[in-house]
Amino acid sequence: MQLSKLAQNLGGSVIREMYNKALTMTDTISFTVGEPDFITPEPIIDEACKYWKAGMTHYTPNKGIPELTEAISAYHVNDLNPDPETQIMVSCGATEAIQMALFTLVDPGDEVILVTPAWPNYFGQIGMTGAVIKCVPAREENNFVPDPDDIRRAITPKTKVVILNSPSNPTGAVIDKDTCKELADVLREQDVYVISDEVYNRLVYDEPYTSITSFEGMKEKTIYIGGFSKMFAMTGWRLGYAIASPEIISNMTKLHENGASCLPAPSQLGAAYALQHCIPEIETMRQSYLKRRNLIYSLIEEIPGISLRKPKGAFYAFVNARQIMEATGMNSKEFCLDMLSKSSVVTVPGSGFGENGEGYFRISYATSEENIREGLSRIKGYVESLNW
């Protein structure tokens, strides 16, 4: 029997492809997977363990347990101020919230605007809905921030959704306040929804963070996506959430009931505890990422032929190697594979983040300073050994 067209056509993420390749090698320095190298702060683990031990091993309400939706509501009291009963859905990671948001908003043939380079999963997630992706570039000369005019021009009567991601994976770009305002001015009048993926919003380094939802009329037409993975180093807990209007949330929850169904109570209670008690731990991790960001920036500056637009958030460096790739005739995938085989450094080709990523490679610097120094020294050696 033929498998479904959906299953056959869906590509895997190039991040995992590089990661898996590296697993077959020894002495590699891996800059691939975008997850904190920190373990979840201990008090959060202790809190969750208490509830596992107490026998909380049963199904839970589909939209999340009240303790967590109330904690999320309190955490957002000064911005989105969502009603915990009707405006929040807890999901299996932010990943599932985005998928459910898309399933709620789009039908096959509708258009979804995506700013690229972008997190690879968006391509698959939009693909699973049967919608058409309209890519809008995030240009390096514009600090990888989307140009509101590009978005205005890309909107057609078929456009249902614009996905925004700030801080961005893979570029580390943070949409500045002025651009956010301009984007709001473009989007406010349009019959489109925004999915605003803000899972990295606690990890910004140079200026205060602005959310598109802070502008008049935008809260009402945005599905805000939040998460615990990056904020509290809880990637393996698989918890995220969406905040939106009651109509959207009730429909997303119907879909979620048929997918992930619900999340474990102890994990949710751990996440509630994290929001209530562990904000200082985020700051400790942020300081550490900031030091690494500065280190990686200064090390890349010392390597002729590659360059880095200083990332302002998340924990990614999107390195421009266009000059070398053009001179050697390699595309970004060939470049990263060649570097892996010769120098045992694993990076992710820019093309894996959409066509606008060609000419670049991504480094995740959520790793130790020692790894960063060793990895960058190997990259330097590799680049110097090339004939260009």
Ligand SMILES: Cc1ncc(COP(=O)(O)O)c(C=O)c1O
């Ligand atoms: C931009 C972006 N959104 C969402 C996610 C998914 O996060 P979660 O672990 O909460 O599913 C990631 C993970 O890398 C990401 O980079």
